[in-house]
Amino acid sequence: MLDEEKLRKxxxxxxxxxxxxxxxxxxxxxxxxxxxxxxxRYENIYGGMHGGCLFTLADSLCGxxxxxxxxxxxxxxxxxxxxxAAKNCREVICEAQVVRMGRTIGVIDYTICGDDGTLFxxxxxxxxxxxxxxx
Numbered sequence: 076m077l078d079e080e081k082l083r084k085x086x087x088x089x090x091x092x093x094x095x096x097x098x099x100x101x102x103x104x105x106x107x108x109x110x111x112x113x114x115x116r117y118e119n120i121y122g123g124m125h126g127g128c129l130f131t132l133a134d135s136l137c138g139x140x141x142x143x144x145x146x147x148x149x150x151x152x153x154x155x156x157x158x159x160a161a162k163n164c165r166e167v168i169c170e171a172q173v174v175r176m177g178r179t180i181g182v183i184d185y186t187i188c189g190d191d192g193t194l195f196x197x198x199x200x201x202x203x204x205x206x207x208x209x210x
Contacts, residue, residue, distance in 0.1 A: 077104050077143050081209050085142065092135055095128060099139065105173035107139040112166045123160035124167060129187050129196050130155050132169045137183040137200040140171040146204040148181065153200035161196070164189030171200075179204050 079102045086092055086099050086109075095117070101108040111117075111124075111132050119125040134153055141148040161167050167187055174182040181204060187196040 077102070077145070078209060082107075082139050082142055085209070086135060086139055089135065091131065095131060097132055097135065099136075100168070102139060102143065104143045105140060105176065106143070107136045107171045108168065109136045109139075110166045110168045113162075113164060121160060121162075123162035126155070126157055129157075129161060129167065129169075132167065133171070133185045133187060133196070133198060134200060136169045137171040137185055138202060140173050140183050141176060141181040141200075141202040141204070142209060143173075144176050144181075144204070145208055147207050147209060148202040148204050151180070151201040151203050153198060155196050155198040157196050159193065159195050161187070161189065164191055164193065166190050167195060174199075176204070 097111040099109045117128045169187045171185040181202045183200045
């Protein structure tokens with residue numbers, strides 16, 4: 076059962092998410108959307124957002140999308156297709172959509188765009204649903 080407040084708290088208490096300062100914009104069953112503001116601390120040597128920041132944002136939001144079914148999840152694997160340098164925008168926005176959530180394994184696709192809609196990256200994560208239900 077979807078409990079948006081619990082899911083937001085789960086995202087916010089994650090120490091690494093706190094370090095980056097990302098924000099959840101929307102949660103519904105099988106879906107999560109969030110953003111990360113551009114910051115000079117996150118830049119690579121070319122002036123774009125470092126790929127590791129993009130991957131972290133995607134992993135965090137895909138995990139929230141998977142957890143909307145009521146269980147804690149852990150990442151099994153993930154990939155990212157860097158399509159364009161993430162720069163010349165104020166923020167990046169990630170949308171995560173569950174493709175299939177089985178009893179134990181979930182498949183979640185995502186996109187990362189700039190605030191002007193420019194597509195920067197796509198990918199897929201797989202999560203293992205733990206037996207422990209969200210508290």
